[in-house]
Amino acid sequence: MKRRRICSLPKNRSFGPTGLLGKEIAIITMTLDEYEAIRLIDLDGMSQEACAESMGVARTTAQAIYNSARVKLAECLINGHELRIEGGEYILCQGEKLGCSCNHCHKKRSILQIKNGDD
Template sequence: MPRPRKCRKVCELPQIREFHPTGGGPCAAAVIMTVDEYEAIRLIDQQGFSQEECSTYMQVARTTVQMIYNSARKKLAAVLVEGRPLRIEGGDYQICDGDEAYYGCGGCRRHRCGCPREAMEVEE
């Protein structure tokens, strides 16, 4: 029997969950990116986390983050190269509750103090 998958901690769900290419090309099947893959891309590429820092934040092993990140990159490449739509949904994740001592993800601090995103960006 396979080992059960551990839930990955994510800061928040994406505000936009679907992306579609412009142009009148044929409708191709959408690429499905999981919420935990989205979070790995957000933390590593947007926030500048190392894979080690990302794994600490998401509460999984570094090798797991590497696997999640590589899968997300392949899906993004298919979206860009093949002009396919992207949908973000599903996965094994748990939304953080904002009570963590470490909140370097760029979002948990907002959960902690109830600050809007714009106020956080001005602080930093």
């Protein structure tokens, strides 16, 4: 399986319902590449084609990753399951070193340059 490029790791890796003391909660695991597809398409507003390019996969692969992630999100929201984000076949983006042109990496680099005084 080809490793998918992701631009950052999630700040939070576990989400779940609250107020269910003593009740067994099912856990759904979303891979980091599924998380990245949701971030790129739903949050950043990318097309599936642009998402695929950013992740270094075919458009049909990006579509399959995205569809799988949406099913997992729906399971958690509708059925009150815990969501954990971990694993998958991925490579963490190194920005321009890998030819990345995503806004996320550019934003990170700009913030780091300002902090380091590299204007």
